[in-house]
Amino acid sequence: MSPRSDAPILVRLDDVTMHYGRGRDAIQAIDTVSLDIRKGEFIAVVGPSGCGKSSLMKLISGLHPASSGFVTVEDRPVKGPLKSVGMAFQASNLLPWRTVVDNVLLPLEIVQPHRSKIRRERAAYKAKAEALLAQVGLAGFTDKFPWQLSGGMQQRTSICRALVHEPDILMLDEPFGALDAFTREELWCALRDIQQARGVTVMLVTHDLREAVFLADTVYVMSNRPGKIVKAQPIDLPRPRDLDVTYTQPFQDLVHELRSHIGGKH
Amino acid sequence: MRLKDAGITVVAPVLFTVLLFALWEAGCKLFAVAPTVLPAPSAIWAAYLQFQKPIIENSLYTLWNTLIGFAIATVFGLLLGIAVGWHKAVYAAIYPVLIGFNSVPKVAVVPVLILWFGVGAVPAIITAFLISFFPIVVNVATGLATTEPELEDVLRALGASKTDILWNVGLPRTMPYLFASLKIAITLAFVGTVLSETVAANRGIGNVMMIASGNFDVPLVFAGLFILAILGVGLYAIFSLIELKVTGWAQRKTEFAMV
Numbered sequence: 001m002s003p004r005s006d007a008p009i010l011v012r013l014d015d016v017t018m019h020y021g022r023g024r025d026a027i028q029a030i031d032t033v034s035l036d037i038r039k040g041e042f043i044a045v046v047g048p049s050g051c052g053k054s055s056l057m058k059l060i061s062g063l064h065p066a067s068s069g070f071v072t073v074e075d076r077p078v079k080g081p082l083k084s085v086g087m088a089f090q091a092s093n094l095l096p097w098r099t100v101v102d103n104v105l106l107p108l109e110i111v112q113p114h115r116s117k118i119r120r121e122r123a124a125y126k127a128k129a130e131a132l133l134a135q136v137g138l139a140g141f142t143d144k145f146p147w148q149l150s151g152g153m154q155q156r157t158s159i160c161r162a163l164v165h166e167p168d169i170l171m172l173d174e175p176f177g178a179l180d181a182f183t184r185e186e187l188w189c190a191l192r193d194i195q196q197a198r199g200v201t202v203m204l205v206t207h208d209l210r211e212a213v214f215l216a217d218t219v220y221v222m223s224n225r226p227g228k229i230v231k232a233q234p235i236d237l238p239r240p241r242d243l244d245v246t247y248t249q250p251f252q253d254l255v256h257e258l259r260s261h262i263g264g265k266h
Numbered sequence: 267m268r269l270k271d272a273g274i275t276v277v278a279p280v281l282f283t284v285l286l287f288a289l290w291e292a293g294c295k296l297f298a299v300a301p302t303v304l305p306a307p308s309a310i311w312a313a314y315l316q317f318q319k320p321i322i323e324n325s326l327y328t329l330w331n332t333l334i335g336f337a338i339a340t341v342f343g344l345l346l347g348i349a350v351g352w353h354k355a356v357y358a359a360i361y362p363v364l365i366g367f368n369s370v371p372k373v374a375v376v377p378v379l380i381l382w383f384g385v386g387a388v389p390a391i392i393t394a395f396l397i398s399f400f401p402i403v404v405n406v407a408t409g410l411a412t413t414e415p416e417l418e419d420v421l422r423a424l425g426a427s428k429t430d431i432l433w434n435v436g437l438p439r440t441m442p443y444l445f446a447s448l449k450i451a452i453t454l455a456f457v458g459t460v461l462s463e464t465v466a467a468n469r470g471i472g473n474v475m476m477i478a479s480g481n482f483d484v485p486l487v488f489a490g491l492f493i494l495a496i497l498g499v500g501l502y503a504i505f506s507l508i509e510l511k512v513t514g515w516a517q518r519k520t521e522f523a524m525v
Contacts, residue, residue, distance in 0.1 A: 061423045083425040093417040097438050097515040106434065110426045145515065165424070173416075 010168060010201050011037040011060055016069035017226075018052075018059055029055040031226035032069070037169075037203065042195060044204045044212035044219045048262055052227025053205040057171050060203065061085045073168075083111050086162030086170050090177040092154035094146035100157050101142040104129040107165045114165060132160045135197065136190045152183035156190060163200065170195075170202045176211065185243055188214055196240065209255045213237075214246055221261040231261040305485040310492060313485035320474065325493045328459050328470040331387050332497075335394025336455040340448065343399040347406025348432070351440075357407065368400045372458060376465045385466045394458035398451035405447035409440030442516040445509035452501045456494060 018030040029052040037043055045053045058064040059071055062078045062085075071078040086107070094103045108114040108125055118125055130142050136156040146154055155175060162170055172191075176184045192215060195202055206212050212219045213235055221231040235254060237245055245251050287307045293299070294306035301309050314321060350357045350364075372393055379389035413436055421431050463472025471490050478486035 058419075061419075063419055063422060081423050081425050083423075085423045087420050087423050089416040089420075091414070091416060093414055093420060095435065095438065097441075097513075106421075107424050109434065110421060110424045110430055162420075171423075 007038040007040050009036045010039045010041075010074060011203075012070070012072045012075075013060070014070040014072075016059065016066045016071055018055055018064065019067045020055075020064075028226035030059065030066075031228045033227065033229050034069075035220060035229060035232065037201060039168075040199045040201055041218065042202045042204070042216045044206055044216035045222060046206055046209055046212050046219060046258065046262070047222030047227065048224055049207075051222045051224055053222060054173050055227065056222075057087075057173055057203065057205055060169070061087065061171055082169075083165075084168040086165065086167035088155075088158045088162040088170075088172050088175050090174045092146070092151075092158040094154055094157055094161075096146055099143050099145055100138065100149070101126060101129050101133065103146065103157060104133060104160045104164050106161060111165045129160070129164055132164055133157070135194055136160060150183075152179055152187060155179060155187060159191065159194070163194070163198070166198075166200075168201060170200050172202065172204045172206075174206055175204075177207065184208075184211070189243065191215060192241065209258050210246055210251075213251060213254045213258070214241060214243075219258060221258055224263055231258070233258055302482055302484050305488055309485045310488045313483070314489040314492070317474075317486060317489070321471070321489060321493060324469060324471045324474045325497065327387075328390075328456075328463065328472065328494075329497055331390045331470065332394050332452075332455045332459045335391040335458060336398055336452055338391070338395045339399035339402060339451055339455065342395070343402025343447070343451070344406055344444070346399070347403045347440075348410065348437075350403060350407040351410025351436070352428070352432070357411075364400070364403065372397045373461060373465070376462050379462070380466050385468060387469075390459045390462040390467065390470065393462040394455040397458035397461075398455040401447040401450045401454070402444070405443040406440055409443035410436045413439060441513045442509075445505065445513060449502055449505050449509070452505060453498045456498055456501075460494060 013033050013035050016030060016033050017028065019026040019028050021027060033056065035043075045056060047053055055064065059066055060073070060078070060082075062071075062081045065079075073082060073084070094100075095106065098106070105118070105125060108118050108129075114125065130139075133139065133142050133156075136159065138153060138156055138160075141149060141153060146157065149157065155178075159170075159172070159175065162172075175191075176187050179187065188211060191202075194200075195215075202215075204212065204215060209219075216235055219231075219233045219235060220229050221233070222228065223230045233254065237251065237254075291306050291308060294304060299306075305313070346360070350360055375396065376389060376393055379392050383389050383392070410432075413431075417435060418431055421435065426434070459470070460472035460475075463470035464476050467473040471493055475487050475490040478484075478490065
């Protein structure tokens with residue numbers, strides 16, 4: 001199994017169901033999902049459009065409550081937004097009036113204990129954010145404004161913003177969906193390296209099976225709405241993985257295997 | 267390139283304005299238009315020189331009242347806009363009344379205000395306020411309501427309160443909307459003050475124009491109109507400058523570009 005199979009469990013979903021809305025108009029988004037995410041594990045959730053992948057994210061981050069079942073993070077039930085979560089989405093959602101480094105500093109202005117310290121220790125925090133940006137290859141761009149960056153660079157910034165407060169879990173909702181194929185592969189490697197370096201737990205929601213297999217330790221396949229987990233596929237490819245691995249037979253077999261669990265016409 | 271841009275932004279409007287006045291002057295001379303119908307620009311300028319002192323005094327009075335009304339409208343509009351943009355319930359509750367109120371012609375309200383507060387500065391200030399706060403409310407509310415939900419999720423997941431989100435994201439991104447509305451509101455505020463002054467007042471440029479038109483002194487009426495136009499353009503320009511300073515990020519690639 002994956003090299004992290006002996007790490008403690010960080011997130012546990014136990015028979016979780018989730019609805020949007022109430023009463024008869026309620027739409028069921030997630031149906032009896034159970035899964036564990038270990039500390040430092042990289043999981044990917046794949047599935048058809050609208051299958052509840054993003055809902056799963058909202059559930060774990062505490063942005064939306066479960067209608068039944070239990071969600072626990074570090075053995076504590078999730079009751080509201082977790083501060084130990086960093087999120088990034090398909091759109092980079094950077095603030096256009098802030099420079100790149102100030103955008104990355106935004107979470108620190110909100111999360112304690114940084115919030116009360118950042119005024120006094122801004123220089124130190126800034127240095128930390130700049131180091132993080134350098135790690136994803138944005139060393140010379142920290143004082144630029146978001147619109148001066150390419151789409152890939154904006155997305156790197158967005159990921160740095162999600163990581164700067166050192167969250168336990170990094171949640172990525174199709175973060176590379178709007179990028180071209182080459183930039184996407186570049187960012188896979190950037191994400192792989194930064195996850196390796198920081199040992200952060202990652203939950204990646206994606207449409208792209210190659211992306212999921214390349215990056216994750218475990219890939220979960222969800223069915224059409226209401227989302228149910230139809231397959232949990234451990235990815236045993238050795239790490240560190242190189243882009244070349246995507247052209248090997250074992251990789252192709254895994255992608256093929258996952259594809260067979262996703263509905264739709266062939 | 268720079269020089270050419272400056273040529274377009276400075277020379278073109280000056281040229282157009284001069285041409286307009288030249289045509290106007292020539293037209294009045296050529297067709298011998300009576301000064302009581304349409305005075306030529308030269309006659310308006312003469313009327314201005316003749317009544318320079320009272321015109322300036324009364325204009326300043328009008329300007330002052332306008333600015334007070336406008337300041338109240340800005341504060342009130344901003345607060346109400348935040349309230350409306352803050353929660354769907356507030357929006358649902360207030361919006362119909364707000365639109366109904368805005369549909370009422372303010373001319374019809376002025377007599378009531380004079381009845382309540384008497385002839386003087388107060389009705390003018392209130393009219394300026396009433397006529398100019400609406401666009402501010404609508405724009406601020408729109409700016410807040412269009413905040414990207416994902417961005418809110420990012421912040422909410424960090425434990426940000428609604429005030430945090432408002433302060434860090436909502437208000438900054440609403441600034442361009444606010445300034446767009448301030449530019450509209452300042453010109454509307456002038457309309458409000460002058461409107462009230464023309465109905466009943468004993469000072470102000472609107473009052474001067476009413477008296478002048480009673481005396482068939484049409485060049486003086488036009489002089490008053492010009493003063494109002496110049497004040498309007500001046501204040502609009504001031505707000506455009508502040509806008510550029512505060513929300514330069516929203517006007518990228520022109521003045522704000524780094525290279």
